[in-house]
Structure formats: C-alpha cells, structure tokens
Amino acid sequence: MNDNNFAGNSKTSVDFLGNVWNYDCMGCAILRGDMKIPGGIIYEGKYTILGADPEIPIPGFLIVNVKRHINSFSELNKEERIEIGNVISYAEKALKELNFVKEVTLVQEERSKHFHIWIFPNYSWMTEKFGKGITYLRAISGYAQKNANKDDIKEVLYVVEKTREYFKKHNINE
Numbered sequence: 001m002n003d004n005n006f007a008g009n010s011k012t013s014v015d016f017l018g019n020v021w022n023y024d025c026m027g028c029a030i031l032r033g034d035m036k037i038p039g040g041i042i043y044e045g046k047y048t049i050l051g052a053d054p055e056i057p058i059p060g061f062l063i064v065n066v067k068r069h070i071n072s073f074s075e076l077n078k079e080e081r082i083e084i085g086n087v088i089s090y091a092e093k094a095l096k097e098l099n100f101v102k103e104v105t106l107v108q109e110e111r112s113k114h115f116h117i118w119i120f121p122n123y124s125w126m127t128e129k130f131g132k133g134i135t136y137l138r139a140i141s142g143y144a145q146k147n148a149n150k151d152d153i154k155e156v157l158y159v160v161e162k163t164r165e166y167f168k169k170h171n172i173n174e
C-alpha cells in the first residue's frame with residue numbers, strides 16, 4: 001500500500017467496491033459529494049462527517065472527517081471539538097452496543113492534509129496474526145485489502161447500515 005494513500009494524501013484511490021476516485025483532497029471530495037464512500041455517509045453533523053474507511057474493508061473501521069480543510073486538533077474551534085468528541089463517543093457506543101467490536105484504537109495524523117480520525121476496531125484475528133497495538137495497523141490494513149472476500153465486504157456494509165440506524169435513534173448532542 002502506498003504511504004500517501006495510507007495518510008489520505010494521494011490524488012486517487014480505489015475503494016473496496018472497486019470504484020476509482022480522483023480528487024485534490026479526499027476529505028473535501030467526500031464533503032462535496034464528489035466521492036461516494038462505500039455504504040454511504042453514516043452521520044453528517046454541522047462540522048463533521050462519519051463513514052467507513054473507503055479503501056480498507058474491515059467491519060467497523062470508521063473515519064471521522066472534519067468538514068473544514070485543516071489538519072490539526074490545534075486548529076479546531078470549540079464547536080468542532082465538541083462535535084468530534086460526541087461523534088467518536090457515539091460511534092464507539094454503536095459498535096460496542098451492537099456487539100460488533102469490543103475495543104478500538106483512535107488515530108489522528110497531522111501528516112494528513114485533511115483532518116480525520118480513525119476509529120480502528122480490534123478483532124481477535126488481528127491479534128492472532130499480527131499482534132496488538134498501533135505498530136500493526138498498517139499491516140492489518142494491507143492484509144484486509146488483499147484478503148477481504150465478498151462476505152467480509154457485505155459485513156462491512158452491514159455494520160455501516162446498523163451504525164447509521166444507531167445514529168438516527170440517538171441525539172449525539174445531548
């Protein structure tokens with residue numbers, strides 16, 4: 001996997017459904033609707049968008065994008081910080097309460113030009129094959145990209161749908 005792709009800085013990507021997308025910035029393209037993420041947007045708030053990672057088919061691997069083209073927590077205003085916290089909290093609640101995932105890892109890299117946070121699920125197959133911890137996220141992602149079959153992709157889309165339903169049922173700003 002290309003390192004720029006991994007940071008979300010490339011100009012083109014192929015999502016896990018096989019669609020090819022070209023853009024200047026993936027985060028901005030998703031926001032404008034120029035790039036459709038697999039399964040569709042899970043939640044759109046005033047400042048953020050939540051959806052599945054478009055390139056890596058792991059059930060419950062979600063990305064929180066901030067709408068503004070910035071790349072650091074230090075540039076966020078108060079409202080954005082509050083909404084990001086709420087979105088992450090409810091995304092994790094959804095994954096856990098719906099029994100998809102017991103544990104997640106959060107990642108935010110400032111080398112990505114458009115602020116996004118990974119909500120990366122931990123499954124036992126990952127620990128068994130690779131070990132535990134952030135060191136292995138890239139290898140796990142590469143493995144999922146190479147080895148996901150039709151059923152795995154169905155499961156990813158199912159988790160997206162159920163998580164979207166969860167968000168519809170809850171007011172995350174309360």
Ligand SMILES: [Zn+2]
Pocket residue numbers: 025026027028029068069070113114
């Ligand atoms: Zn952008």
